[in-house]
Amino acid sequence: AQKVTQAQTEISVVEKEDVTLDCVYETRDTTYYLFWYKQPPSGELVFLIRRNSFDEQNEISGRYSWNFQKSTSSFNFTITASQVVDSAVYFCALRGPSGSARQLTFGSGTQLTVLP
Amino acid sequence: KAGVTQTPRYLIKTRGQQVTLSCSPISGHRSVSWYQQTPGQGLQFLFEYFSETQRNKGNFPGRFSGRQFSNSRSEMNVSTLELGDSALYLCASSLAVGGGTDTQYFGPGTRLTVL
Numbered sequence: 001a002q003k004v005t006q007a008q009t010e011i012s013v014v015e016k017e018d019v020t021l022d023c024v025y026e027t028r029d030t031t032y033y034l035f036w037y038k039q040p041p042s043g044e045l046v047f048l049i050r051r052n053s054f055d056e057q058n059e060i061s062g063r064y065s066w067n068f069q070k071s072t073s074s075f076n077f078t079i080t081a082s083q084v085v086d087s088a089v090y091f092c093a094l095r096g097p098s099g100s101a102r103q104l105t106f107g108s109g110t111q112l113t114v115l116p
Numbered sequence: 117k118a119g120v121t122q123t124p125r126y127l128i129k130t131r132g133q134q135v136t137l138s139c140s141p142i143s144g145h146r147s148v149s150w151y152q153q154t155p156g157q158g159l160q161f162l163f164e165y166f167s168e169t170q171r172n173k174g175n176f177p178g179r180f181s182g183r184q185f186s187n188s189r190s191e192m193n194v195s196t197l198e199l200g201d202s203a204l205y206l207c208a209s210s211l212a213v214g215g216g217t218d219t220q221y222f223g224p225g226t227r228l229t230v231l
Contacts, residue, residue, distance in 0.1 A: 037222070
């Protein structure tokens with residue numbers, strides 16, 4: 001069975017602070033895929049990144065960076081110099097390679113509030 | 117390229133009624149998945165369709181059903197509505213290039229309220 005845990009339910013920071021959102025996953029698959037999505041108040045889930053299990057290279061995209069560590073089954077997301085527009089719910093998700101494992105298994109989400 | 121579209125955006129129904137939600141995927145995308153989002157249960161997978169066939173199904177009662185048309189558009193139906201069916205229903209589309217490599221892109225959702 002697949003499981004994703006986002007222990008931080010809510011985080012509040014002041015604008016320009018750095019913030020890290022934690023994600024821990026469980027899977028028996030040797031090949032799997034990890035995702036981060038952002039859900040603003042409008043409700044639509046916005047895709048941010050996909051990481052394959054065989055690629056542990058960390059990635060940076062502007063103010064966003066992701067740290068994937070298979071040894072600790074974690075896929076953490078850091079926002080540098082946060083902005084008010086970053087306020088949203090962020091979901092980490094896991095997907096297996098085929099069959100019933102293809103469905104996305106989501107964590108419970110982290111509500112990020114960036115205060116001006 | 118247009119994103120995933122879902123209609124209607126909001127629905128209010130009463131218990132016992134049935135409802136049909138529609139989803140148009142991104143052009144060229146062949147797979148459509150549906151998810152239910154509630155405050156208590158979070159985001160839960162309903163089903164996935166590819167080439168007009170249900171490829172995968174989540175743990176939901178038979179009152180929840182869906183289908184996909186030849187143009188990849190999809191509909192989901194909920195019969196005999198219950199109060200607990202109140203939720204945001206999200207549709208996602210992907211290229212379905214094989215395995216789990218493809219990325220699902222989500223629509224804005226349909227917010228269903230059951231009174």
